[in-house]
Structures are given as C-alpha cells and as structure tokens.
Amino acid sequence: MSEENHLPATALLGFGTMGHALATGLLAQGLATPETLRVGARRPDVARAHAEPLGLTAVHPEEAADHAQILVLAVKPRDVDGLLHRLQEAGALDHHPLILSIAAGVGTASLAERAPGCAIVRAMPNTPCAIGKGVTVICAGPGAEARHLDLARRIFGCMGSVMELDEKHMDTVTGLGGSGPAFIYLVLEAMAEGAVMRGMPRAVALELAARVALGASEMLLATGRHPASLRDDVTTPAGCTIAGLLALEDGRIRSVLARGVETAAKVAGELAS
Ligand SMILES: NC(=O)c1ccc[n+]([C@@H]2O[C@H](COP(=O)([O-])OP(=O)(O)OC[C@H]3O[C@@H](n4cnc5c(N)ncnc54)[C@H](OP(=O)(O)O)[C@@H]3O)[C@@H](O)[C@H]2O)c1
Incomplete structure (x- = not known):
C-alpha cells in the first residue's frame, strides 16, 4: 500500500485483547507500519513481549502520544480517566491529537473534559475484529469533524464493517455488538x-x-x-x-x-x- 494511504502517526494506548487485535489489523492492511504505529503501555516491559513479534515498539503512554496525531484509547473504562490525566500533565495532549476511544461506557463529554481542545470519536468494536470479521459502531463527540470520522472508518474498516450511530445508543451497542x-x-x-x-x-x-x-x-x-x-x-x-x-x-x-x-x-x- 502506498504511503499516502498510511494513517498519520498513531499511538495505541493499551495493548490487551483489543489493542493487539487493532494493531494486527492495521499492520495487516498496510494502514500503519512499525514506523507510524507505537504502543503506549502501562508496563512497556510486559507489553514488549506481544508488541515486538508485530515489529512494534512499546513505550510509556506519554512517549507514544507525544508526536501522534491519533491516540487510540484501548484501556479498561476505569483506567481512561487516569490515563488522560497523566497525558495532560505530561503535556502529551498539547498538540491536540484526535482521541479515538473504544472504552465501553465512557462518554465523549467526559473524554473532552480530560482532553480539552482534542477532537473526540468514540467507537465500539468487537473481538471478531481480530480476524477482520468484526463490526464497529462509531459516533462523533465534541470537535469531531467529517475527516475525523473518516479516519475512524478507515481504522475500523480494516477489521470488518463500520456503522455510525448517535452517541445515545452506544451503551446498547456495547450490549449487542461488543458483548x-x-x-x-x-x-x-x-x-x-x-x-x-x-x-x-x-x-x-x-x-x-x-x-x-x-x-x-x-x-x-x-x-x-x-x-x-x-x-x-x-x-x-x-x-x-x-x-x-x-x-x-x-x-x-x-x-x-x-x-x-x-x-x-x-x-x-x-x-x-
Ligand atoms: N474485549 C472486548 O470484547 C471489547 C470489545 C469492545 C470494546 N472493548 C473495550 O476495549 C478496552 C480494552 O479492553 P480489552 O479487553 O482489550 O482489555 P485488556 O485486555 O484488559 O487490556 C487493557 C490493557 O490496558 C493496559 N493499561 C491499563 N492502564 C493503562 C495505562 N494507564 N496506560 C497504558 N495501558 C494501560 C493494560 O495493561 P496492564 O496489564 O499493565 O494493566 C492492558 O494491557 C476496554 O475499554 C473495553 O471496554 C473491549
């Protein structure tokens, strides 16, 4: 795939089940390369064991986020607030990257509060994304424009189907599509x-x-x-x-x-x- 099809520099924050599935899909479809995709992990030494086989570097979240244009939040819902707080404190959100969160139950308003000035998109994928047969529902949050939704569609489109809905349906999407x-x-x-x-x-x-x-x-x-x-x-x-x-x-x-x-x-x- 040509370079113009690559996503802008992206940080994958959280490298568990979904983070790994997302990375695998993005690399397999040529949307990201080890040069454009970085893993930000709470314990980089532990994450490295899974990141390195994909050719990816695992670093601390602040370091991964620093120059990334897209931050994909793939940590557990209870960890989102602390992670964004940590990034904000470190100045890693000062360049206003797109925040793309897959955390269940975390609304875009609370994400925007923790990441002022950043465009917010919320998404709910499911585990069949790991084999390209998933379905992801995306919704626009504060500051999200058509180009941000297009990026989300490209990211999740390489792992299956993508649907767009109003945020009021997202918990229901989690119950049906995620679970x-x-x-x-x-x-x-x-x-x-x-x-x-x-x-x-x-x-x-x-x-x-x-x-x-x-x-x-x-x-x-x-x-x-x-x-x-x-x-x-x-x-x-x-x-x-x-x-x-x-x-x-x-x-x-x-x-x-x-x-x-x-x-x-x-x-x-x-x-x-
Ligand atoms: N699993 C699903 O079917 C599914 C479907 C749709 C959406 N989701 C959503 O996807 C998100 C991730 O779910 P998952 O199943 O992939 O969870 P998971 O396997 O537990 O992975 C979460 C990862 O986040 C890491 N983490 C925790 N705090 C962090 C921090 N401050 N900075 C960087 N990394 C941090 C954890 O590392 P440690 O091990 O070091 O704590 C762990 O590797 C959740 O919000 C969930 O709601 C999941």
Missing part, C-alpha cells in the same frame, strides 16, 4: 450440545452449528428479510422445526436473549464509574 459474540458462542455451544446428546462428535457438531449461524446471518443480510419470515421458510406445518421452535419458546429463549442484551447494555453504562 454479542459471547452470547452467540453460548448459543452455538448449546445447539452443538443438542447434537452431541444425539451422538454427534463434539467437533463436528460445533462446526455445523457455526456454519449454520454464518449462513443464516448472511441470508438475513443478503435478503434484507425479517427473521420471522426467513424462519417461516424452514418451518413446515407439523414438521420437526416447529416442534423445536416451540420447545425453545417454552424455555422463553426470546425474552432470555433480549434481556441478556438489555442487561449487558445497562452494565456497560456503569463501567466507568
């Missing part, structure tokens, strides 16, 4: 167990369940049809599918899954406090 993979894994595990109970080898059952979920999701996206209508196609009168669906509804699967998302969204809103 969602965990819910789907639980459903896949449970569906596979039904087949294991019938004697199917576990590995085969899991692969079959995952491929079924993949196909059903692709079908919904490709046709734009409502899930109830697609479900009707599978549900022959007096057949086996309606028997299975009624058993699931007896277990209140619909409200259980809906409440799972609702509960995760509520807790997401409390994570930073």
Whole structure:
C-alpha cells in the first residue's frame, strides 16, 4: 500500500485483547507500519513481549502520544480517566491529537473534559475484529469533524464493517455488538450440545452449528428479510422445526436473549464509574 494511504502517526494506548487485535489489523492492511504505529503501555516491559513479534515498539503512554496525531484509547473504562490525566500533565495532549476511544461506557463529554481542545470519536468494536470479521459502531463527540470520522472508518474498516450511530445508543451497542459474540458462542455451544446428546462428535457438531449461524446471518443480510419470515421458510406445518421452535419458546429463549442484551447494555453504562 502506498504511503499516502498510511494513517498519520498513531499511538495505541493499551495493548490487551483489543489493542493487539487493532494493531494486527492495521499492520495487516498496510494502514500503519512499525514506523507510524507505537504502543503506549502501562508496563512497556510486559507489553514488549506481544508488541515486538508485530515489529512494534512499546513505550510509556506519554512517549507514544507525544508526536501522534491519533491516540487510540484501548484501556479498561476505569483506567481512561487516569490515563488522560497523566497525558495532560505530561503535556502529551498539547498538540491536540484526535482521541479515538473504544472504552465501553465512557462518554465523549467526559473524554473532552480530560482532553480539552482534542477532537473526540468514540467507537465500539468487537473481538471478531481480530480476524477482520468484526463490526464497529462509531459516533462523533465534541470537535469531531467529517475527516475525523473518516479516519475512524478507515481504522475500523480494516477489521470488518463500520456503522455510525448517535452517541445515545452506544451503551446498547456495547450490549449487542461488543458483548454479542459471547452470547452467540453460548448459543452455538448449546445447539452443538443438542447434537452431541444425539451422538454427534463434539467437533463436528460445533462446526455445523457455526456454519449454520454464518449462513443464516448472511441470508438475513443478503435478503434484507425479517427473521420471522426467513424462519417461516424452514418451518413446515407439523414438521420437526416447529416442534423445536416451540420447545425453545417454552424455555422463553426470546425474552432470555433480549434481556441478556438489555442487561449487558445497562452494565456497560456503569463501567466507568
Ligand atoms: N474485549 C472486548 O470484547 C471489547 C470489545 C469492545 C470494546 N472493548 C473495550 O476495549 C478496552 C480494552 O479492553 P480489552 O479487553 O482489550 O482489555 P485488556 O485486555 O484488559 O487490556 C487493557 C490493557 O490496558 C493496559 N493499561 C491499563 N492502564 C493503562 C495505562 N494507564 N496506560 C497504558 N495501558 C494501560 C493494560 O495493561 P496492564 O496489564 O499493565 O494493566 C492492558 O494491557 C476496554 O475499554 C473495553 O471496554 C473491549
């Protein structure tokens, strides 16, 4: 990829599960190089073990942020405030970089308070970003212009799909998009167990369940049809599918899954406090 496609100098602050996934995606897609992307870690010596295999340098956050035009905050929500305070004290925000935060439950207003004069964009990716199959929802915060949102779209677009929503939905996005993979894994595990109970080898059952979920999701996206209508196609009168669906509804699967998302969204809103 040509140099003009590279992102401006970027600091990845926090190098855990998501930080590592972001770095891997940005490097793989040629949006960043080890020269343009630096890792800022609380414990650089520990982070180096994971950063160096990617060719990246891990330094203290102030050092990483100093000349970066984009700061990606990938620390836990409770650590965001302290990190921004530390950067501000060190003068590492004086050049007003774009702050791109993926921290769940941390609103753009509180980010702007800690980073005055910086444009703020909030984003919620999910773990399938690690293999380029994620979905990220972005929203504009104080000072964010179209060019800042474009940068966020480029960053997360190399790891899957990107959607844009108003900030009022971001905790709900966390409950559905951020936590969602965990819910789907639980459903896949449970569906596979039904087949294991019938004697199917576990590995085969899991692969079959995952491929079924993949196909059903692709079908919904490709046709734009409502899930109830697609479900009707599978549900022959007096057949086996309606028997299975009624058993699931007896277990209140619909409200259980809906409440799972609702509960995760509520807790997401409390994570930073
Ligand atoms: N995991 C997900 O599915 C997911 C999805 C969407 C969004 N998110 C958001 O992504 C963020 C990171 O989540 P994660 O799962 O990647 O967490 P994680 O694996 O715990 O990683 C957080 C990293 O931040 C580092 N850190 C803590 N304080 C720091 C500081 N002051 N300066 C620099 N680095 C610091 C930690 O280092 P130490 O080990 O040294 O403390 C750790 O490496 C969270 O805000 C979360 O809400 C996560």
